[in-house]
Amino acid sequence: MRAILSEVHSHGNQQSLTLELIDVPFVVNDLAMIFMENNAKASRLVPIKRREHHHVVDVTIAVPAFIFEQDNQREFSWAMYLTFNVDTKHYLLEVESEYVSDRHQLTLDSYFQFNADSQNHALFEIHTGQNPDEFVVNSINLTKDGLTVTGLNTINDQPLENQCLLLENAATATVTEYEIATELLRGLFSVTVPIADLTAAGPYNLYVEYDYHSQHVRQRLVLDRELTGQSGAQALPSGRIGRLERVADGRLQVQTDAPVSLKRKVVALGSKAERVKAGLHQLHEKLSNRYMRWLFKQGHRPFAATTIIFESFGGRQISDSPLAIYQMFKQLYPGFHFVWSVERELVPYCKANHIAYVVRRTARWARTLEKAQYWISNARFPAWVKKPKYVTYIQTWHGTPLKKLGLDIENVMMPGTTTEAYHRNFVQEANRWDALVSPNDYSTQIFRSAFGFNNQILKVGYPRNDELINATPVDITALKQKLKIPLDKKVVMYAPTYRDNQFVEKGKYTFELPFSLADFKQRFGEDTVLILRMHYLISNALDVSEYSDFVYDLSSYPNISDLYLVSDLLITDYSSVFFDYAYLKRPILFYPYDYQLYQGELRGFYLDYEHDLPGTIAHNEAELLVNIRNGLRQPDMSQNAKFQAFYERFCAIDDGQAAIKVVRYVMHQIEANQ
């Protein structure tokens, strides 16, 4: 029986907390949450009303009510308990969480954050009486592009006006101002000082200025943790070495060290040679030791540097939520070591895009996987991949489930496996995941039941969908230009699912389009183009060369979100793509040409296909063409009641911050394990 904090939403001064309840009976008395302040031993009980979806409950709290006067106390750390009674049984459950929320600035000198203690119990931490002359940055990195700072651009949801970054050369007392105009995510700015501006001898101090409540504020930049994960050193154009430092009280400074003289370089080279020699010796020793460990079937030691492995669809792509998380990590914490686990055919792509990689099923891959501390994947690793104890494995999964999964599949028809083995492997694999990303309550419930998953759910939304939520019309135009799609034409995307019964032999599929491209072109070809997005297993079986001016086969395009963004209408059948596409509030058309066969003989569905979908169902080719025309005439679905109900159920987490929330979770683990 467990209660897990899975989500926090801000509504002005009120915070809405979502708890996932596991094995808690529905009919209980006096259901409430008790907050206990750990320092003053003060408590506050908030009654809970249970919703229809009874595995989750919402608790709304007003933050000011959790601050009180007590011996000049400035730090408030509230533990959380779920309490309820069943007859004469009195339950008190400490609320669990590994969830770490964003820092929410309440005033110039106070903020709060939802955190977790060393035992993964939830904490609501409020910090008051902070130094109002300090501005805590989210990240800071000194790279060849310059000095990049990210931080909050709101206080208690109120935007900060005229925000700018000030670079002060302490040696010359000159100050340069940089306008803060780029929003990395909603509520988070990003600003870069060009590397050329750091040429002169420093050190450089950093400030931020803004207007807030008719007050002009100037604050010194600080980082409230170590520089772990940040890129902190860079050769400057002047030959000096730029170096980020946290000086007193966490204040940030850029030091500019004099260039190294030739003599020192020669001396350094000598000592480097010694170190290399020693390193080779150590390596030899290490290999011998490794061999011994292998002989004794003992595990590996983790890398000294924090290393994160990313994998998408078993190494076949650099894509999906792992990519969104990777990009956020690269931007905020480039000081860590990131490695993609890929199939060999992706090596040229990785090289072209400067992505560190290891090729799957090689000795280096096994070694890297075993020595890394974090794995982030959207699909299962093979069962024979051993997960060391020091690894934290974050499973993003790859879609809101429509078709039954794991234990919910009663009859598994996949070559090379049986139903029993498939179930067993699913549960074994799922419980190796330390955290599982979930996009909504519906998915959370299915993940628990279908995977037998007992660990942390991160209900933060899918990181891959951040792009859909945050993209602007300018971004969409740029994407169309990149994909060479005419800007004056509407775009229809066809993205069907793959069928298990298309197996002809293990790993090989066949596929034919279930509608006539000729008819489609005749009806819509003048002002519309068609994007085909087929499953990776069948994309090679298509030949659309005859329609090259009208059909864009983008099945192998790495980022499907880009294709959603440029499309005005989606056609699908049973693929879970519509859960993602719905974030755009554009029309969706369902064309389940083999519905009876699919539902009756294969996996079945969690949703009522006839009633719960956010669009019209076309039962034959004629209906399909009619509905495409209707759909293209109604580009915005937000006024459609059925669509909106679907949106509320599946797309309600639409803050576009899923990737940074997963990054925060990993950072919390990294800091906890240091």
Added chain:
Amino acid sequence: MKPVIFLVTALTDVKQDGFSVKLRALLEQQVPVQILFADLNFLERATFDQLLATLAVTNPALVTVTDLFDIFANDQGSPLSERTRMRVDHTNLTVRRHTSATETVVRYLYDDQLLEEQHFTADQQLSYQNFYQDNLLTQVVFWGKQQRPVTISNFQAEALKETLLLNAQGELVYRFMREEQPVQKIFNGKDAATLQVADPATPQSEALPSKKSREPAGTLTVRNEQATIFKVMDYVDATDFNGIYDFYRYALKRLGAADARLYVSVSQNVEMSAVLPNQLIFNY
């Protein structure tokens, strides 16, 4: 700082370290403290006063103690029936008297049968009367400083069965009926244990547990206890109290605790929180 009220429901509350630590801290800051002595066993009041004198010795003038009689003394109640209060005709009874430094005890016996025992304070004020049948305690009438009956407690097989709270006119205002009930307290960690049970036996580790060594998620501890509960019957206006904690809530309200900073025993936090939703409660 807001006015401070401590709720005390039993002597064990006062004996906790937290009580003295919090009380002393407030008194050192010159904060006046009001204590609601809501112990249904009024006989413990004298011991409570002695303990408090040692705790509040630095600044006793800042502490005021209010009991349930003080709060409800002027509420209109229901007259007691003739049979409610036991009386013993002292004529022809053997009288035995014993005087110590702190009290005088007078016993009334019929042959070898003890019928009544009166306890007087050192200044010869009647403190309480015990009545016996077959030498077993059946009723205690507490007089207190008011020199009038304040509570009547009835016993069965020498176990407390009910306590009646009277007003200044000797009318019944509240009846507290005691029951024993088996309960299960179920919790999932040492912090929850501290709140949930008075003497958590959960082993406590000194070292911080590592991520890999923590208890499996969902592990619950079950404690079977025999709980004492009090049902409350209202003779003032027939309020339907949901147990004794709901009555404490009402008593605190009558005392004006809505605008005060309330301190309760940490062992009663869960129960008191349940009857005071959304209220900030401090624990001792």
